Structures are given as C-alpha cells and as structure tokens.
Amino acid sequence: MDVDRKSLAKQQEAKKQLNAGVSIGKAVVRPFDRAKTWLTQFVDNLIKQDDDKVKEELLDSPSYRSSVFTASRMAMKLGAVAIAYALNPYMGFMATVALGKREYDANTRLRKEVQEEFVTEIEILNDRIEKLDHKASYARTPEQKKAALQEKYRLMRLRVKMQNQAAAVTKSPIIKAKNVN
Numbered sequence: 001m002d003v004d005r006k007s008l009a010k011q012q013e014a015k016k017q018l019n020a021g022v023s024i025g026k027a028v029v030r031p032f033d034r035a036k037t038w039l040t041q042f043v044d045n046l047i048k049q050d051d052d053k054v055k056e057e058l059l060d061s062p063s064y065r066s067s068v069f070t071a072s073r074m075a076m077k078l079g080a081v082a083i084a085y086a087l088n089p090y091m092g093f094m095a096t097v098a099l100g101k102r103e104y105d106a107n108t109r110l111r112k113e114v115q116e117e118f119v120t121e122i123e124i125l126n127d128r129i130e131k132l133d134h135k136a137s138y139a140r141t142p143e144q145k146k147a148a149l150q151e152k153y154r155l156m157r158l159r160v161k162m163q164n165q166a167a168a169v170t171k172s173p174i175i176k177a178k179n180v181n
Contacts, residue, residue: 118166125159
C-alpha cells in the first residue's frame with residue numbers, strides 16, 4: 001500500500017508540474033492568438049461586406065481606415081516573421097531583430113525631433129526674456145517695470161520647466177512610435 005501511495009504522490013506532482021508548464025505556454029501564446037483572431041475576423045468582415053459599403057466606410061471613418069492599416073501592417077509583420085521562422089529559425093530570429101531595430105530607430109528619431117523642438121522653444125523663450133529685461137530696464141513708470149519683470153520671471157520659470165522636460169525626453173518611453181512612421 002505504501003508503494004502505491006508514493007507512486008500516486010509522484011504522479012500527482014508530475015501532473016502539477018506539467019499543468020503549470022502548459023498554463024505558462026498558453027499564457028505566452030494568448031496575445032498572438034488574440035491578434036490572429038482579430039485579424040481573421042477583420043479580414044472575414046471585409047470579404048463578406050459589400051464593396052461599395054467598404055469603400056464608403058473607408059472614406060468616412062478615420063477609425064476604420066486606421067484599423068485597416070493596422071491590420072495590414074500586422075499581417076505583413078506576422079507573415080514575414082512566420083515565413084522566416086518556417087524557412088529557418090535563424091532567419092526568423094533575424095527578422096524579429098530587424099523589426100525590433102526598426103521600432104527602436106523610430107523611437108530614437110522621435111526623441112531627437114522632440115528634443116529639437118524643445119531646444120527651439122527654449123531659444124524663443126530666451127529671446128523673449130532678453131526683450132523683457134530690456135523693456136524693464138527702460139520702462140518709464142514703475143507699473144510698466146513691474147509688469148515686465150513679472151512676465152520675465154514667469155517666462156524664466158517656464159524655461160526651467162521646458163529644460164527639465166527636454167532632459168527627460170531621452171528617459172521617457174514613446175508609446176506606439178511605429179504609428180508615426
């Protein structure tokens with residue numbers, strides 16, 4: 001009887017570990033399954049709908065257009081990677097790395113553009129601060145001087161905020177940069 005209990009306990013433990021592995025595998029595959037079902041349903045809806053209705057929706061609805069473009073981009077990416085993996089796992093890995101590099105390059109480009117915009121805005125603020133400083137120096141009345149100095153200090157605080165944001169641009173992630181290509 002003891003032998004049966006020990007073997008039964010070992011079988012149950014092995015079954016638990018196997019089920020845990022299967023659950024992890026299902027969790028990993030779930031996002032891809034969702035994307036596949038969404039893409040399949042979207043394409044099926046396009047096929048089943050009347051051509052004139054589809055054209056009308058494409059012209060009228062920006063969200064419909066964006067979902068069509070998203071679906072086509074996703075199909076091309078997933079198809080290219082799937083074909084590459086089917087031919088050779090090494091090629092699949094290289095395709096995945098290439099897609100990741102493209103997204104990284106888009107993020108880097110966007111960060112640089114945002115930093116350039118911040119630099120331009122900061123230069124404009126510096127120019128306005130200098131003009132207000134000059135205006136305060138040559139003000140005729142104390143009220144004009146006070147107003148110019150208040151505006152100058154407000155712009156200086158704004159400049160400090162923008163400098164902090166410009167410094168933070170390199171650290172912050174850019175969400176969905178691939179949609180801006």
